[in-house]
Amino acid sequence: MTVVAMLQGTPETDVETTRSxxxxxxxxxxxxxxxxxxxxxxxxxxxVTTPESTGLTAAAAANIMDLQKEMLEKAEAAFREGVGAAPGMDCTFVHQVATAEASAASAATLADAIIFPRSAAKSGEPLSIAFDYVMMDARLPLVLGGTELYKPGPVVIGWDGSNGAARALRFHTPLLRAAGEVIIAQNRKDAERDGARPGIEPGSLEDWLKRKGIKASVSPIEGEVSAALLALAKGSGATMLVAGAYGHSRIGERLFGGTSKRLLNASDAPALALAR
Structure with a gap:
């Protein structure tokens, strides 16, 4: 098992992703x-099949190959810079000939964690399609980098009893255990708006975490969920927030907003460990 950093060939972003x-x-x-x-x-x-177009096709392919070579060189250099001296660790740069979404989904299947840059949550960015595919279509867990470099610290769990929140917890249990301290946050009124859910009681989750050897406490929150979660994370010094992604439809979230959208678009946020 390994931790995977998704790289995109832009030096500053790739260095930050690697370090996190x-x-x-x-x-x-x-x-x-x-x-x-x-x-x-x-x-x-x-x-194309016409003789006149053969040369153009070959030239276009050559240009793409040159561009890819440059991107790979930048990505590997950024990875090496981000790793620096990491004694006792096997740090490997891998280039796969495939779409980013296919490679990311394959890596996320068995990785302990797969880390995307913060920019991947924005449409039009190099890894935005891969980020969206892994989370929404493949329904695999991922970690979106925070607005600051990741460092070990408490973890806040946004708990609403949903399938997404449960999947995020189960997939990222190793990260929770390694963090050493977990804070369960829940806005009870918001959690109950869609009807009762099994296991919604934060005490039930606290017991489950303790059976996994994870120290946990409960912190009720009020008001708008994303703002309350971000405030709790900042106040507690948490450097990761675990939550279910898109409890409502993607279209609904994009049109009317929602917790997931606000967390992804926050200008000051810890790393987000997500699953749908």
Whole structure:
């Protein structure tokens, strides 16, 4: 098992992602993989059959290959810079010839944690499609980097008894255990708006965490959920927030807003460990 840092070929972002992933890998006692996935250049060029177009197709493929080579060099250099001297750890840079979404989903299946840069939550960014695919379509767990570099500290759990929140907890149990302290946050009125859910009582979750060897406490919150979670994280010094993603439809969240959208778009937020 390993911690995976998703890289995109932009130096500053890749260094930050690597350093955050490295901190998590050290905390978990796991190795680190820097993953940069780029599609086959030939697949990115439309196949044509006319003799006149053959040269143009070959030139386009060559240009894509040159661009990919430059991106890979930048991604690997950023990974090496981010890793620095990490004695006792196996830190490996990997290039996969595939789409970023396919590679990320494959890595997320068995990784202890897969870390995306904060920018991936924004449409149009290099890894936004991969981020969206892993979370929404593959329904696999991921960690979105915080607005600051990750460092070990308490973890806040946004608990509403939903399937997404439960999946986020179960998938990221190793991170919770390694963090050493967990704070269960719940706005009871908001949690009950969709009807009673099994296991919604924070005390039930507290007992479950303690059976896993995780120290936990309960902190009720009030008002708008995302703002309350972010305030609790800041006040407690938490550097990670675990939550279920998109309890309502994606379209509904985009049109009317929602907890997930506000957490993803927050200008000051810890790392987010998410699952849908």
């Amino acid at each position: 992933a490295l901190a998590m890998a050290k905390m978990l006692g796991r190795d680190l993989t820097g993953l940069c996935a780029l599609p086959d250049p030939q697949a990115a060029v439309m196949v």
